[in-house]
Amino acid sequence: MDLRYTPEDEAFRQEVRSWLAANVPTQKIRTMEERQAWHRKLYDAGYIGMGWPKEYGGREARPMEQAIVAEEMARINAPAGVNGLGIGIVGPTLIHHGTNDQKQRFLKNILSGEELWCQLYSEPNSGSDLASLQCRAEIDGDTFIVNGQKIWTSGGHHSDWGLMLTRTDPRAQKHDGISCMLVDLRSEGVEARPLKQINGDTGFSEIFFSNVVVPADNLIGELNTGWRIAQTTLSYERGGSLMAAVSQNQRIFGRLVDAATSLQKDGKRAIDDPNIRRRIGEIYREIEVLRYAALRILSRLEKGQRPGPESSVAKLHRSELNKRVQNLINEIMGPYGLVAGDAPDTLGLEADVSYGESGSWAHALAASYSGTIAAGTSEVQKNILGERVLGMPKEIRVDRLQLAEAAKPNA
Ligand SMILES: Cc1cc2nc3c(=O)[nH]c(=O)nc-3n(C[C@H](O)[C@H](O)[C@H](O)COP(=O)(O)OP(=O)(O)OC[C@H]3O[C@@H](n4cnc5c(N)ncnc54)[C@H](O)[C@@H]3O)c2cc1C
Numbered sequence: 153m154d155l156r157y158t159p160e161d162e163a164f165r166q167e168v169r170s171w172l173a174a175n176v177p178t179q180k181i182r183t184m185e186e187r188q189a190w191h192r193k194l195y196d197a198g199y200i201g202m203g204w205p206k207e208y209g210g211r212e213a214r215p216m217e218q219a220i221v222a223e224e225m226a227r228i229n230a231p232a233g234v235n236g237l238g239i240g241i242v243g244p245t246l247i248h249h250g251t252n253d254q255k256q257r258f259l260k261n262i263l264s265g266e267e268l269w270c271q272l273y274s275e276p277n278s279g280s281d282l283a284s285l286q287c288r289a290e291i292d293g294d295t296f297i298v299n300g301q302k303i304w305t306s307g308g309h310h311s312d313w314g315l316m317l318t319r320t321d322p323r324a325q326k327h328d329g330i331s332c333m334l335v336d337l338r339s340e341g342v343e344a345r346p347l348k349q350i351n352g353d354t355g356f357s358e359i360f361f362s363n364v365v366v367p368a369d370n371l372i373g374e375l376n377t378g379w380r381i382a383q384t385t386l387s388y389e390r391g392g393s394l395m396a397a398v399s400q401n402q403r404i405f406g407r408l409v410d411a412a413t414s415l416q417k418d419g420k421r422a423i424d425d426p427n428i429r430r431r432i433g434e435i436y437r438e439i440e441v442l443r444y445a446a447l448r449i450l451s452r453l454e455k456g457q458r459p460g461p462e463s464s465v466a467k468l469h470r471s472e473l474n475k476r477v478q479n480l481i482n483e484i485m486g487p488y489g490l491v492a493g494d495a496p497d498t499l500g501l502e503a504d505v506s507y508g509e510s511g512s513w514a515h516a517l518a519a520s521y522s523g524t525i526a527a528g529t530s531e532v533q534k535n536i537l538g539e540r541v542l543g544m545p546k547e548i549r550v551d552r553l554q555l556a557e558a559a560k561p562n563a
Pocket residue numbers: 270271272273274275276277278279280281303304305306307522523525526527528529530531532535
């Protein structure tokens with residue numbers, strides 16, 4: 153693995169940096185229209201879906217070029233565009249598994265943000281154990297009839313379409329009876345109810361399906377192969393733009409040091425406390441570990457390999473690290489860290505949440521916890537790492553009766 157950037161990469165970085173300096177919004181984005189306008193600028197500049205084939209609006213950029221754009225945006229906390237799930241998950245799924253007609257119909261509008269997408273996987277009783285999902289699609293001529301409920305659908309109530317997993321064969325083993333399909337959320341029988349969160353946001357919906365008609369042409373891949381297809385999409389979700397996470401953490405680390413050097417408690421600065429200094433040092437070390445892990449994945453991608461279960465390492469580390477960073481910032485900020493709402497800048501220390509937005513430090517702290525649940529919880533990532541990366545046994549069943557027998561004094 154060569155850790156140096158080539159002169160071409162460095163030149164490309166300068167080009168991206170200059171473009172961002174001239175174009176990034178100077179005011180905080182507040183409405184969906186403003187976000188869409190910013191997305192359009194990024195799209196016109198060729199910075200959205202950069203790795204996609206040219207015929208679908210991409211530029212077939214190398215993973216390194218994509219990482220440089222993500223890194224540069226994160227470095228200055230540039231706002232994200234729209235349609236993150238469409239571009240990050242639905243598009244790559246269609247590119248790998250879709251028919252030509254599906255690619256022609258959907259890919260360009262996903263990229264331009266003209267049609268917004270969501271991911272319809274989780275259900276009230278199927279999150280970590282996703283394969284137990286119950287939302288069903290029954291074949292009726294050349295259509296499916298869909299009935300059931302999804303939950304925690306990010307951006308569900310703003311979306312036009314959803315990438316959905318449904319049960320198409322209730323008699324098969326649970327992983328073998330699932331199909332993946334594209335569902336028009338403007339169809340009759342779809343009801344999206346926004347979920348109000350404890351921080352006041354409505355980032356998710358629950359979505360109900362009552363006899364919703366989905367054309368059979370919207371099936372992705374073969375019938376009952378949805379589980380295999382979902383594995384591709386999940387590995388993209390877990391591995392995506394790790395270099396951006398490094399850059400984000402480096403920026404937030406700067407805020408952490410600012411807070412520790414400028415805030416005083418009982419006449420002393422936090423940075424003068426050896427315990428705080430040690431923890432700041434540990435976080436610096438962890439960010440460096442994340443950087444090397446990111447470069448390792450990037451070099452796999454540069455060789456044309458797909459992100460595999462190793463992307464779970466990245467997902468686990470970046471989300472848990474973010475939680476530790478936000479907790480330490482909050483501890484240093486003391487009561488200021490609890491100020492909610494939109495006025496965090498009283499100390500010249502604007503809050504910085506992890507994914508390209510700014511808001512209160514309290515909001516950033518809460519968001520860091522949700523990052524350890526989204527796209528598979530930390531415990532689930534550890535299971536994947538144990539089983540699929542380290543090759544440990546899948547499940548150890550302990551017979552309770554045998555255990556009780558063994559625990560008897562004379563056994
Ligand atoms: C910010 C955010 C965005 C999301 N966006 C979407 C979205 O767009 N679309 C979508 O479909 N879903 C989305 N989700 C849902 C997410 O995928 C689920 O919340 C997640 O998979 C966990 O499922 P659950 O909430 O049902 O928890 P459960 O699966 O009920 O887990 C509860 C607890 O048990 C633990 N646990 C469960 N099974 C095991 C096991 N085998 N071993 C060890 N521990 C275990 C978990 O780690 C957790 O601590 C989102 C969630 C969040 C937080």
